[in-house]
Amino acid sequence: MKAKNHLELTHVSIDFPTDTGPFRALDDVSLKIDKGQFITLIGHSGCGKSTVLNIVAGLHRATAGGVILNGREVSEPGPERAVVFQNHSLLPWLSAYENVELGVKQVFKGKKSRAEMRQWIDHNLELVHMSHARDKRPDEISGGMKQRVGIARALAMQPEVLLMDEPFGALDALTRAHLQDSLMEIHAALGNTVIMITHDVDEAVLLSDRIVMMTNGPAATIGEVLEIELERPRERLALADDPQYNHYRSDVLRFLYERQKRPGEELAPDSDSTAATDSNSQPIAEGDKTQENIALRVVSN
């Protein structure tokens, strides 16, 4: 009963005020997520993936509809819905340990003793294989390591839902593969519910239980939901030749590149949606993304 209604988005729509009146970024997004499921959101730039995530996180409030987690409506951000930000968002003046500690101190104030907290922080750094750099500051470690610490910070809050906004978007392919493997391990061990945004089709198929494909904005919504019934644990090398895996991949690719062509790319000349759906013209909807790399990673590994 409870598992069925773990996390539910019901008719979520959001308008952003602009100079020319309200801009509808999301329209009628409904989704039910079971406990422990790994969901990825995939879609073109500016389709409102981040907005969905931010609404679940409580950083944005839906104009219509709402989000319910364990029978309670989400109205503000909270540590039970931890966010891993795209650009890691570690505090540059704190060490890896201190960055994780900031969250732990806040969440477990009065529930854990100092020693227990210290142990818990070290445990989480261990989980993302960052124990060796616990006293290093963000500017002293690589991009992949920063993202690991970011994940450790989120995990250390012991969240019910882990929200990841393109966590590996800025990383090179090899680092990305390592982190994906780590993430699968952690998810298998902890069983958090995960919602992750990605641009990477392989990443989506490899990691997800379900892939939620979003249509282009404005008024973006869920276009299709693909159940991925590959057995876990998944091995990227073995999957590369798996017909089922490749079938899922081509399903997603077909959705993205046939049914939802990228705005501005091979669009009919009479289309009026070009300007409005250009990712640059709706900075609010997608946050401050510096790089939007739609990666068609046909060659994984």
Add this chain to the structure above:
Amino acid sequence: MSTATAINKYQAYNFRFLDHLLAFLSRDNRSGAAPRLIVALGIPLAAIAIFLLLWSVLAAKVQTSLGQLPGPAKVWEQALVLVDEHQAARAKEEAFYARQEERNAQKLAADANAEVRIRAYTGAPTFFDQIVTSLATVATGFLIASLIAIPIGIVTGMSHTLYSALNPLIQLFKPVSPLAWLPIVTMVVSAVYVTDNPFFAKSFLTSAITVTLCCLWPTIINTAVGVSSVDKDLLNVSRVLRLPWLTKTMKIVLPSSIPMMFTGLRLSLGIGWMVLIAAEMLAQNPGLGKFVWDEFQNGSSNSLARIMVAVLVIGLIGFGLDRGMLLLQRKFSWDKSAITR
């Protein structure tokens, strides 16, 4: 190993030529360091030499009512004279106290209950006394300004309402010259600071407060900008964690605005030092400004050279103060890359 740490230390001061000198002296890096030393040390030295040459040639052509405009040699000579005068004054002071002590000892020997008076030495302040006075004044003024400006900057940066309220006032007072403040400050200090046994001289307070008034603005503005431009993602982190206001301020907002805050403080100190000299000149308050003014009024054949000594010293001290702030910034700021020159 120790050479390497020494080099790092000097890099902190940002003396580039010293780095190169140290690199040159350290054994492990001798081959590549020599040409770089010549470039790094040679170019500034050549520029200084050209400057001194032009100065001595051009100064010789200017005749003033106080004689020929002094060249570098004359200025150097007067610098040494100022040192001698200072030492002479100190010797005189010591002699004065020695005499006084001796006299008092004699009095007490004659009559154990004799009334002994100890008088302070009242010689004219030397050039170096004036330097100390100016430094103390600027430090006081700058400290007061910082203590006021940093908290104001923080709350202004955090609150839109306060920002809208204070911004017009800040913009109005920021461009005001210190000399316009001076008469007002003088009158207010005279009216308000009335005690029989003043701990601070009025002139000292006047100068310091004038410095304060001019030091406030860059610190307020830069702190406010630093506080208000904290990375939005970091604020989102604090929202997700539901950090209380105080924790958010102490752990996220303040550290992230420290580089901007220091930029403001450095600007303020630079302005404060310039303001102080002008204020001392105009108000005849003790300090380097008064030294310059006195020499100007004195009008001896050495006056211009002595003023030039003062000008150079004022420049050197201003440079030193700026380096000092840079050093502090290096120590306290997490963002080492933000510190350039």
